[in-house]
Amino acid sequence: MYTSEHQVRVRYAETDQMNVVYHGNYAQYFEVGRVEAIRQLGLSYKDLETSGIIMPVIEWTAKFLRPAHYDDLLTVRTTLKEMPVNHRIEFIQEVFNEKGKLLTSGKVLLYFLRSPSMEKTDMPPEMAQRLQPYFS
Amino acid sequence: MYTSEHQVRVRYAETDQMNVVYHGNYAQYFEVGRVEAIRQLGLSYKDLETSGIIMPVIEWTAKFLRPAHYDDLLTVRTTLKEMPVNHRIEFIQEVFNEKGKLLTSGKVLLYFLRSPSMEKTDMPPEMAQRLQPYFS
Amino acid sequence: MYTSEHQVRVRYAETDQMNVVYHGNYAQYFEVGRVEAIRQLGLSYKDLETSGIIMPVIEWTAKFLRPAHYDDLLTVRTTLKEMPVNHRIEFIQEVFNEKGKLLTSGKVLLYFLRSPSMEKTDMPPEMAQRLQPYFS
Amino acid sequence: MYTSEHQVRVRYAETDQMNVVYHGNYAQYFEVGRVEAIRQLGLSYKDLETSGIIMPVIEWTAKFLRPAHYDDLLTVRTTLKEMPVNHRIEFIQEVFNEKGKLLTSGKVLLYFLRSPSMEKTDMPPEMAQRLQPYFS
Numbered sequence: 237m238y239t240s241e242h243q244v245r246v247r248y249a250e251t252d253q254m255n256v257v258y259h260g261n262y263a264q265y266f267e268v269g270r271v272e273a274i275r276q277l278g279l280s281y282k283d284l285e286t287s288g289i290i291m292p293v294i295e296w297t298a299k300f301l302r303p304a305h306y307d308d309l310l311t312v313r314t315t316l317k318e319m320p321v322n323h324r325i326e327f328i329q330e331v332f333n334e335k336g337k338l339l340t341s342g343k344v345l346l347y348f349l350r351s352p353s354m355e356k357t358d359m360p361p362e363m364a365q366r367l368q369p370y371f372s
Numbered sequence: 373m374y375t376s377e378h379q380v381r382v383r384y385a386e387t388d389q390m391n392v393v394y395h396g397n398y399a400q401y402f403e404v405g406r407v408e409a410i411r412q413l414g415l416s417y418k419d420l421e422t423s424g425i426i427m428p429v430i431e432w433t434a435k436f437l438r439p440a441h442y443d444d445l446l447t448v449r450t451t452l453k454e455m456p457v458n459h460r461i462e463f464i465q466e467v468f469n470e471k472g473k474l475l476t477s478g479k480v481l482l483y484f485l486r487s488p489s490m491e492k493t494d495m496p497p498e499m500a501q502r503l504q505p506y507f508s
Numbered sequence: 509m510y511t512s513e514h515q516v517r518v519r520y521a522e523t524d525q526m527n528v529v530y531h532g533n534y535a536q537y538f539e540v541g542r543v544e545a546i547r548q549l550g551l552s553y554k555d556l557e558t559s560g561i562i563m564p565v566i567e568w569t570a571k572f573l574r575p576a577h578y579d580d581l582l583t584v585r586t587t588l589k590e591m592p593v594n595h596r597i598e599f600i601q602e603v604f605n606e607k608g609k610l611l612t613s614g615k616v617l618l619y620f621l622r623s624p625s626m627e628k629t630d631m632p633p634e635m636a637q638r639l640q641p642y643f644s
Numbered sequence: 645m646y647t648s649e650h651q652v653r654v655r656y657a658e659t660d661q662m663n664v665v666y667h668g669n670y671a672q673y674f675e676v677g678r679v680e681a682i683r684q685l686g687l688s689y690k691d692l693e694t695s696g697i698i699m700p701v702i703e704w705t706a707k708f709l710r711p712a713h714y715d716d717l718l719t720v721r722t723t724l725k726e727m728p729v730n731h732r733i734e735f736i737q738e739v740f741n742e743k744g745k746l747l748t749s750g751k752v753l754l755y756f757l758r759s760p761s762m763e764k765t766d767m768p769p770e771m772a773q774r775l776q777p778y779f780s
Contacts, residue, residue, distance in 0.1 A: 248679070249532055249672045251525040253578055258521045259429040260399025264657045267396070271656070271715070282715040293395040297433045306525055307679070307690040384543070385536045385668055387661040389714055394657045400521045407520070407579070418579040442661055443543070443554040531701040532671025539668070565667040569705045 238316040238370040240273035246308045256303035262340050263296065266329045269312035270344070273327070277366040289360055291325070291346045298342035302333075309334050319364075319371040323348045323356035374452040374506040376409035382444045392439035398476050399432065402465045405448035406480070409463070413502040425496055427461070427482045434478035438469075445470050455500075455507040459484045459492035510588040510642040512545035518580045528575035534612050535568065538601045541584035542616070545599070549638040561632055563597070563618040570614035574605070581606050591636075591643040595620045595628035646724040646778040648681035654716045664711035670748050671704065674737045677720035678752070681735070685774040697768055699733070699754040706750035710741070717742050727772075727779040731756045731764035 244265050252258040271281050281291070304310055315328040324347060331340040350357045359367075380401055388394040407417050417427070440446055451464040460483060467476040486493045495503075516537055524530040543553050553563070576582055587600040596619060603612040622629045652673055660666040679689050689699070712718055723736040732755060739748040758765045767775075 245676075247672055248524055248675055249530045252520055253523040253525065253527045254426060254428065255525045256428075258399075259432060260396055260403070260521055263394075263396025263399065264655055267656055268653075280715065285714075290390060292390060292392075292439075293436060295433075295435050296395060297431075299431050300429060303428075306693075307688065381540075383536055384539055384660055385666045388656055389659040389661065389663045391661045396657055400519055403520055404517075416579065421578075442557075443552065526698060526700060528700075530671075531704060532668055532675070535666075535668025535671065562662060564662060564664075564711075565708060567705075567707050568667060569703075571703050572701055575700075 238273070238277075238367055240269070240276045240314050242269055242272035242312050242314070244268055244310050244312060246304055246306055246310060248306055251306045254303075256305060259298070259300055262298055262300075262331065262342070265310065265312050265331055265340075266296075266298075266314075266327075266342060266344055269314040269329055270327055270346075272312075273314040273316075274363075277363070279363060279366060284360065284363075285351070287360070288351050289357065290349050290351045292349060293344055294347050295345040296342070297344075298329075298340055300340050302337055302339045304331065304333060304339050310339070316367065316370070319367060320359050322358055325359060374409070374413075374503055376405070376412045376450050378405055378408035378448050378450070380404055380446050380448060382440055382442050382446065384442055387442045390439075392441060395434070395436055398434055398436075398467065398478065401446065401448050401467055401476075402432075402434075402450075402463075402478060402480055405450040405465055406463055406482075408448075409450040409452075410499075413499070415499060415502060420496065420499075421487070423496070424487050425493065426485050426487045428485060429480055430483050431481040432478070433480075434476055436476050438473055438475045440467065440469060440475050446475070452503065452506070455503060456495050458494055461495065510545070510549075510639055512541070512548045512586045514541055514544035514584050514586070516540055516582050516584060518576055518578050518582065520578055523578045526575075528577060531570070531572055534570055534572075534603065534614065537582065537584050537603055537612075538568075538570075538586075538599075538614060538616055541586040541601055542599055542618075544584075545586040545588075546635075549635070551635060551638060556632065556635075557623070559632070560623050561629065562621050562623045564621060565616055566619050567617040568614070569616075570612055572612050574609055574611045576603065576605060576611050582611070588639065588642070591639060592631050594630055597631060646681070646685075646775055648677070648684045648722050650677050650680035650720050650722070652676055652718050652720060654712055654714055654718060656714055659714045662711075664713060667706070667708055670706055670708075670739065670750070673718065673720050673739055673748075674704075674706075674722075674735075674750060674752055677722040677737055678735055678754075680720075681722040681724075682771075685771070687771060687774060692768065692771075693759070695768070696759050697765065698757050698759045700757060701752055702755050703753040704750070705752075706748055708748050710745055710747045712739065712741060712747050718747070724775065724778070727775060728767050730766055733767065
């Protein structure tokens with residue numbers, strides 16, 4: 237299992253008139269969580285893209301248990317429960333508030349695609365090498 | 373079954389550097405679809421809120437099958453497959469491009485809550501009355 | 509003078525916890541206004557980009573006089589006061605509510621650039637031809 | 645003069661298909677800069693709102709000199725050049741990339757309003773006290 241945590245501060249723009257974070261904005265918190273999870277592995281999603289691999293989101297699920305509020309300092313926990321195989325990678329994503337309460341939990345499936353052909357491809361070897369120690 | 377369709381034009385702001393609509397922005401397309409589905413019933417979600425009923429999103433699922441592009445005129449189809457019971461209402465939501473290709477399909481669960489107490493409540497009677505003919 | 513109007517409905521996602529449209533979202537309303545102003549000329553900004561001309565925003569000014577609220581049907585009025593010369597084009601943009609009250613007024617300066625070299629270029633002749641009748 | 649700096653990392657969602665940060669998203673970077681400038685004074689904009697003072701944006705200007713790109717670690721510099729008087733407060737805001745290049749510069753005028761009456765009010769005394777040392 238590979239787990240990473242990253243903090244994001246709720247912006248005013250991200251609230252809506254229910255005085256909570258608009259549900260669609262969790263997609264960005266999850267994105268930030270995944271990108272930092274990859275960075276904490278010693279890689280960079282930006283460099284992956286430059287090298288010709290893109291990772292579009294294929295499926296997205298979230299349960300909204302408790303609201304997040306303006307200026308909350310959230311912790312986004314991003315977890316790989318299994319070593320990714322072939323072109324699929326699935327992240328478990330959870331958002332906690334400062335009291336450690338789980339606000340939102342979700343699951344995001346992405347594919348590794350070769351750009352610009354958009355053909356499915358395997359996880360890049362440098363990522364596999366960095367992840368391997370967490371799954372053995 | 374109750375079904376409604378509404379069109380949205382993809383904004384430049386909604387694209388990302390993959391040259392497609394950022395996946396998180398479908399939350400907004402789905403929202404617009406639900407609001408217009410309610411309006412086509414002869415009601416207004418805004419009026420519901422003014423009357424003290426709010427409908428937060430509790431679960432959100434989406435599959436991204438094909439990308440949407442800048443300036444595409446999308447059709448958001450919003451469907452209630454079953455008459456909502458008690459405090460739950462589940463919308464099926466699909467986004468099609470101008471060629472009728474299904475781009476994204478999702479499911480959104482919302483609760484009816486009484487504001488400001490945030491207690492679960494039943495679907496408002498005026499909504500039940502308008503929906504009833506579609507399910508008998 | 510060339511003027512064009514287009515309507516946008518305020519989305520829930522666009523409000524913030526002040527119960528009004530977040531000021532930064534007017535950039536999107538202005539964008540939609542400009543794109544539709546170009547479409548009403550018989551052109552398409554998307555096609556311009558495909559043909560190798562991009563129009564990045566260089567300056568952006570807005571005064572927020574009155575707030576816009578959720579579900580408001582806004583009218584975005586987009587005006588060229590002068591025939592654009594060389595690589596510059598400046599739009600006056602105003603947002604009105606359903607009662608005709610001016611909510612926001614702004615000015616947006618864009619450049620015509622050749623893509624991918626990013627060199628400044630003149631307004632494309634097909635746009636100049638369509639605009640000419642409004643300025644003579 | 646009071647100056648504060650804060651870093652923000654560009655999110656994928658914030659890019660557009662020109663491969664740069666969408667110009668409207670700088671409103672959020674500026675917002676984050678102002679909020680952190682207030683926090684570095686030892687105050688919190690959230691607490692201000694709770695105490696009945698809101699600060700809506702009244703005017704917004706920005707010049708976009710150079711683009712910001714995905715994953716850039718930007719520095720937002722927020723400056724008060726003059727001690728605010730009465731109900732007005734004007735921030736100078738600049739965004740720099742990691743090489744120290746100025747990407748965007750802007751000016752944001754906000755008012756202090758009493759909520760919920762929306763009447764103009766003076767800068768709260770606790771803010772005035774914290775700012776005073778920087779202007780004498």
